[in-house]
Amino acid sequence: MQRNFLKYIWANTKPYQIWMAVVILVSMPFYFFSLELPKRIINGPIQGDPSQVGGGTGRYFEVTLPFAERIVGQPLVLFQGFELSRLPLLLALCATLLVLIILNGWFKLYINTFKGKTSERVLRRMRYEMLDRVLRFPVAEARQVKSAEVAGIIKDEVEPLADFIGESYSGPLFLSGQAITGLTFLFLQNIWFGLLTMVIVTVQFVIIPMLRRRLIELGKERQITARTMAGRIGEILQGIDDVHLNDTSNYARADLTHRLGDIFFIRLELFKRKYLVKFINNLLMQSLAILFYLIGGYFVIVGQLDIGALVASIAAYKDLPGPISGLINWDQQRQMAQVRYIHAIEGFLRDDLEPASLQSEDRPGRIETGYEARQLGIRVDGAQPLLEGVSMQLKRGETVALVAKPTESGVLLLQGLARLVDPTSGRIQVDGADLRGLPESLTGRVVGYADSNTFLPSGKVRDLFVEVLKNRPMRESAAEPDRGSKTAREAEARRAGNPTFDFLADWTDYERVGAAFEEDLIDHIEAVARCAGLYEDICVLGINSPLHDETGAITSHIVEARERLRAHFAASGLEAYVEPFDSHRYHMQSTVAENILFGMPLDPAFDPQNLAHNPAVADLLAASRARALLIELGLEVARTFTEMFGSDSDSALFETVTGLTPERIDQIRQMLARIDREADGAIEREDEDELIALAMNYVEPRDRFGLMSEPLQEAVLELRRGLHRHLESVTPPPVAFYDEATYSPSLTIAENILFGRVATNLVGGRARITSAVREVLKELDLWRAVFAAGLDFEVGTGGKGLTDGQRQKMRLARALMKKPDILILNHALGAFPSGDQKALLEGVLDGARSQSDDRPGIICAPVDPAHAALFERVVLFEDGRLIEDGAPSAVLGRADAEMLEKPREPGTVAEVRE
């Protein structure tokens, strides 16, 4: 990137700048005439010619050659114009002035829009170049970068540069044009006016920039301080655990406050200085205006100047500070922008960027023979080398385990093979070619890599699988972008030096994994999920997610599925373990509120926890005998809760159990005291509502207070019927009522099939119900839809919706998804107990072996060295040197005990999982 901002702008916007200059030059004469015209209006039609009756006539549109008198000695009239009397002349001149004003305005509009467009292009180019560079940072370096800082620079810091880019060349041109025109005009009116103005302008040009120099320095300081603060905030948030664990939140506060203070005082000085400069500038310009009145007035009085010329001069002078101070501002902006620019880009100006060709070159291929390391050495940050003089081969089709002491050297070697670190000596070759020279389009598509990292991008499970196949746009998409047409977008991207890849195109490379189209891909995804041990996890996610059943696969079978399940239950004696939803019966496993609702709320006002305060329900309650019964129930619940809570002030436990905050408990206690004070047990209206709200959440099998009487159940059923009648006519319906014959999109798949709730505390019974539901889905051939629903599960930011183990399996699956020629497993799957790791590794190895003609090579540094025995070949490293290489039976016997020591199982005292 060019270090000089003006040059950078010029290099990328030359044609636009030239065009803008042309437009500005063309606009100048019009500006001049708009200054000239008021004078003519006053001197012409308004004053008239006193020597003639009625003021005489004037010429309209007479064109004379400027300065002709001085050059050739006499006025040169180019066009005679029209002879008009005073009033028509006034009208004509005013109309002309109006046209000129409109024209000037239009020029401004055009120029401003054009400037905006140009600066956006440059900005877009800059941002893209920065992003492009980040993507080409050496991986190890990119990890060191503070992500918040980089994002901040690209997003915010370059933004203010846009103002300057538009002005960079056109600004001074336009302004100096205006200033020169104004100045010329003044000179033409009176030589003294011109000279006077010149002197003042010169003074301005000398003094003001001097005063402003410090402003630029301050701006720079402010920028650095703000940026390090952004970095620090990012750092604190990343380590938020530590902040809480070590009670360093106040230290963090102090740190941030200190930085905020720095910014304040920098800005304070900045403001003081800025407004001082403004004050001096204004003073200079305004005091000059007095001179105009004084000197101009004198000339008018002595008759050397006509009043029209003075008025026009003053008008021109009033317009002059704009361009002049604009020019001074421009120079300051230029310096500030240069500083800002250098500051923004310097982090991106590295010499060790990967060559752009490594990523741009589209040279997919296969790894035929495999890897070879030659005298390979890798060290990290100048420390002792962790690998030295390693020469080994890894052939496609063979499976190799690495066992290393210290383990870091094995990790580093595999990172080297995956290009995550660069060798410090020696080289890594793939099919005889140096790895460093191979494009990522080759290695990124045929090398799969999974390590202990658990980061995943956000998106659906399906996206996580498919993303690794998105290397190049494969098929054009018919979809038009929201803003701007596709062609306009592409042209604009080209103008800003961006690549013209269409993000909306279909990027998925189906052919590479042997799938013909999208639907076909799910077979491959399923196979990969099975191999990575993720299939069950995805199905569990699916069965417990609501299904937006677009294909209608499950919807159309819902009645059949429910009937089958009932039959299943009847046959296996599970009937008593499930309480089905029955619109004519009270559902014991649900809260009172859920029983009234008997459906899924579509409008939050009908959420069970809000139901007590819902006006429709309140109306129904007021007319129902349920009200008194619910108040009674609420009172019992309140009494039991306060009894359990006792006088203990340690309420954390209680809160987790009942979901009531200490404040609520206090309120309830006070309410009970109020009620008990009344001799007749009268309860205030507000307290009644409070008690109903408490009662609404009551579930007999959970709360076990023995309060769900027959009359109460009947009363609730009455309410249910009343509510349904009331809501029948409401559109859109606020509640989707449970219906035996329809699929409820707001229930999960399992809930839909079960259409009821588990009503047993028999653990084995619960498991049997779950498996019966699965069985029915499989019988009806709906299991595929469950898997598909699981693929639609949103994993959330960083994949936080999945467990650590699932995320590690997902990363393994992503490596397998591309059908790699070489699969690298670098301490992958560490979240699992050793036995599970072994099973997963066996799964992967079996999967590879089953590809008889096209077997990938697998190289693995297992978390538990004992698993090395699963591989065909084992390589031992000690202190960074290769010491043994051969069949596991031969090599493992020679490894010392320390090397084969089992790592600690996850979930031990030291690392209790969240």
Add this chain to the structure above:
Amino acid sequence: MTSLNDEVALLRTVPFFSSIDSGRLKLLAYASEKLAFEDGDLIFRKGEAENDTFFILDGAADVVDETGGEAITIAHLPRYSLFGEISAFCNVPRTATMRASGHLMVLRIPQEHFIDLIRSSPAMALQIIRVLALRLVDTTSDLVAARAEGHSVHNDASGSA
């Protein structure tokens, strides 16, 4: 369906919980989940990482060791026994596998509530210490016995050589 009051009354008869005031006992029962198992059902497995404590309300449970590949019952816990407390106290994975012996009804007490209970009731803490100490006595005597047996085996072997 038993009511909360019945459960509290039942817990009250158990020496273990007799010292806890009734409100707190009610809270404990309320916070805990009542679970049933059928003969042979696994309650938890050795190595699993969850830390709830179980109290046998009805029936019995076996402590099982599976290290050798086959399951060997190493202890039998009768009604009103507490198990799973090691994981609750020490945050370690399960140290043994538990299996229902006949129909079993347990109260599953979440770890935080269990710890909270002990913190708030020294009498209860004392009860638990007593139980743990008795177990230690048993284990020690078992160990002594096993050692003695091992010695005698060793002696026999050397004698015959």
